[in-house]
Amino acid sequence: MAQKGRPRDVKLQQLILSVSYELLLENGYESVTIEKIAETAGVSKATIYKWWPNKAAVVADGFFKAAASQMPVPDTGSVMEDILIHATNLAVFMESKEGNMIAELIGQGQMNQTLMKVFREYYVKPRRSESAMILTRGINRGELSPNLDVNSSIDLLYGPLFYRLLVSGESFTPDKVRGIILMAFNGLRNLNERKINERKINEK
Template identity: 50%
Template structure:
């Protein structure tokens, strides 16, 4: 007699939901996704999704983070300026890819959905900001940067132009832009010898 396997394991079900959500996100964009569509694609009920996530935004952001987390490593070359260049350039290269274009869409949706904005700020942007902070703190420790450096403002100086181009002007985001940006910022914050 064959035994029934019963319900799928929770982790597999979660993975299926995240995969379905991410696939829908890439195929159709954030606006077109519904919990019903995620459930259908994953082969689960809506109740199963709501067991782990409070709303569509939460599952979509989790799926995005799950699929993209390995693409943004923390560089440590021994050079603060090079580490910051690598971090920003890796992110810019991701942003200009089809998968990365989703970031602009999620940010745009967040302007009308404060819960979504809170989720992407906490889950996606704060960790990246933390990486920048680690790089700059290492630079201060190594003596590459002055001890009184305003780290938070420096992070804004670095990332502000990236998002300005991404969301406002639509101007080119490429390696040359990133190299020039990092060089200009570091010219302003470097130690005076």
């Protein structure tokens, strides 16, 4: 997480992030060091520490800024289509060389709490915020129940993608992603209908 301080030299910061990203893809997280980033970028370690508190922060910042540019948030007017596009973009990214790095970062994070904290801050929270925004738009348009549990819905919709990435190792196809999203949405609708019926029964 970038630290507050004097105004940043944006170009220099972008150079450092670009270098950390390239080193990560070339060598993996464990091989990247602040010393190597500084040497490759032609800056001092003090310059890096002026903006980032540790290696995990600068590497994650570089990686997830690059990742975000490949996963824009859609707004088609349909919550189903928006979630489908968003999830498909995520699946395509996960299948790429860059996306495979997510599995490594999660694995390294099991032994490195600083890295895991940074991963959650730079990747998990922004992606969940995007998904929550899409679902909330659907609620506001009347496509989804106002009683929808947004956080649990995100787990239901996106959890299978991470299961395939980290556990089963199965590849993604657009049809598979669409099938997962359709099943999840049917489950959400059924759950909301059940909650509404239970509330009506309790009100009698």
